[in-house]
Amino acid sequence: MTTTHVETPAVIVADYFGQAIDELEGWKARFATELAAARARGPVTTDVLDALVAPYALRTFDALALPVYGSGFIAALDSLSDARSHLAWWQGADRGKLVLAAQSVNKEAIDYSELEWYRVPHQTGEAHVAGPYVDYLCSDEYTITIASPVFLDDEFVGVAGLDLLIDQVERDLTPKLAPHGADISIVNGVGRVLLSTSPHRETGDTVRGAELDALTRTECPGMALAVLAG
Amino acid sequence: MSTIAGPGHTPPIADVRHNEAMSTGRTSHRAGRPARLLSAVFQPIGDEGRAALVERRISEAITGGVLHAGERLPSEHDLAQAFGVAPATVREGLLALRTRGLVVTRRGRGGGSFVADSADPTAFTQAALRTTTRVTLRDAATHYLAITRACVELAARRADPSEVELIRARIHRAHGGDLRSWRRIVDDAVIELAALSQSARLTREQMRLQAELSPFFALVDREPAEQQRRLDALDAILDAVTAADADTAGHLVADAVAHDVSWLVDYRARLEAQ
Structure with a gap:
């Protein structure tokens, strides 16, 4: 007996972003083992971390049927021996290593503790689809970040993550959702529109109040996203 | 460039002059294209060398107070990697900064390039x-x-x-x-x-x-x-x-x-x- 996979909009969205979560969950376990081994050998510096993360981050670009824009690991604050904060991150068409001026020149700690892609996985212990938001740290674009926390025993050591640009997500998902209705929108936890099949709903706007009450809401399983249908 | 003139900056007036010169052409009118937008396309890209760009980046950081007096600059190798240029280009940029008195170089142990102590944002x-x-x-x-x-x-x-x-x-x-x-x-x-x-x-x-x-x-x-x-x-x-x-x-x-x-x-x- 076969079960039919009902392709509701909420399932389409959950499958789409779920791939990213699965990929991160997949590599972070092996990465954690390697990080533990590196710690046993000596102090873990930013260079040591970069070398450990690089193969996983670079593989992620091609492993998925997703337009991955950036990929890597963000260290927990104060977890490395030579820097308070560090992003082991590769991004863009050339998949170049992200070099932040504040890190390479001023050696100032970048406090990402309050940013959604770091804060939520840290607090909940679970993977999170963060955004959409203007990523002024890495991509400088309107971005979705999927992030999964990494623990060594009970110690939080950082988040494995990948970035998708909303521009590309719109290209991917709008045609898939369009057959399901002329007013299907994906919203995040605060009701912000990620994209919509309706040309009258603007990405970035927040749906609330009476407008929200008039729509049918379906949660996307496994992530803080929902589908609104009008 | 429309930045406020800091020390050592080219006055922004240069751009205005080029703009005027380029927008006198008539072909764009006939083609039904906006002449001013077209002239913006063909504005000079600037022949400033990469070493000069390195110099400008660092000098703006020093005069703007992003880099502080006495602060050690990253090594030439690290700067080259950060800027995505050859180490020789970084050396040339640093030489210009030394000439301007914004950066000093100390030799020997603990040496390297430092923001001049006199650099006061x-x-x-x-x-x-x-x-x-x-x-x-x-x-x-x-x-x-x-x-x-x-x-x-x-x-x-x-x-x-x-x-x-x-x-x-x-x-x-x-x-x-x-x-x-x-x-x-x-x-x-x-x-x-x-x-x-x-x-x-x-x-x-x-x-x-x-x-x-x-x-x-x-x-x-x-x-x-x-x-x-x-x-x-x-x-x-x-x-x-x-x-x-x-x-x-x-x-x-x-x-x-x-x-x-x-x-x-x-x-x-x-x-x-x-």
Whole structure:
């Protein structure tokens, strides 16, 4: 007996972003083992971390049927021996290593503790689809970040993550959702529109109040996203 | 280039001249294309070498107070990697910075390149303010206001109150600290608020303008009463954004920028009188 996979909009969205979560969950376990081994050998510096993360981050670009824009690991604050904060991150068409001026020149700690892609996985212990938001740290674009926390025993050591640009997500998902209705929108936890099949709903706007009450809401399983249908 | 003339900058007037020269062509009219936009396409890209770009990046960071007096610069190798240029290019840029007295090189153990001890961002900014005309200063402020106001008005429409409160908590923690960390937190807060507009383009423009004008706002904020004033203004703007009151938020931004400009214009007059 076969079960039919009902392709509701909420399932389409959950499958789409779920791939990213699965990929991160997949590599972070092996990465954690390697990080533990590196710690046993000596102090873990930013260079040591970069070398450990690089193969996983670079593989992620091609492993998925997703337009991955950036990929890597963000260290927990104060977890490395030579820097308070560090992003082991590769991004863009050339998949170049992200070099932040504040890190390479001023050696100032970048406090990402309050940013959604770091804060939520840290607090909940679970993977999170963060955004959409203007990523002024890495991509400088309107971005979705999927992030999964990494623990060594009970110690939080950082988040494995990948970035998708909303521009590309719109290209991917709008045609898939369009057959399901002329007013299907994906919203995040605060009701912000990620994209919509309706040309009258603007990405970035927040749906609330009476407008929200008039729509049918379906949660996307496994992530803080929902589908609104009008 | 439309940056306020700092020490060693090419006057922005050069761009205007090229623009005029290019927009006299007639073919574009016949083709039904906007002549001014077309002329912008063929503006000079600039033949400035990469070493000169390295020099400018670092000199702007020093005169703008991003790099501090006595601070060690990364090694030539690290700088080359960060800028994505050859080490020889970095060496050439550093040589120019040494000639200008902005950077010193020490040999031997613990050696390397350092920001000159005499590099005082306040003095650099005062010098830049003295040589900037009022019309250029006010025009820069008009540009800054247009972008900031647009960001804040959009943020008022789109931000969730919880996002605004994170910004508020940060600036209140920073208040009362030293000027340098206060300015860094304010710059970050303004950029975070701009990002709540959900517009990548506006946020990028805000970041560029914030970097350009922050040294001037830092002159204002040397007075504790002005720091308090800025904190109060930011609080009021955040209140309006939380209340989804775009009009009030926009007016408050306009008032705040007008205050900074008039303070700077007065201060400029005092510098000139000295």
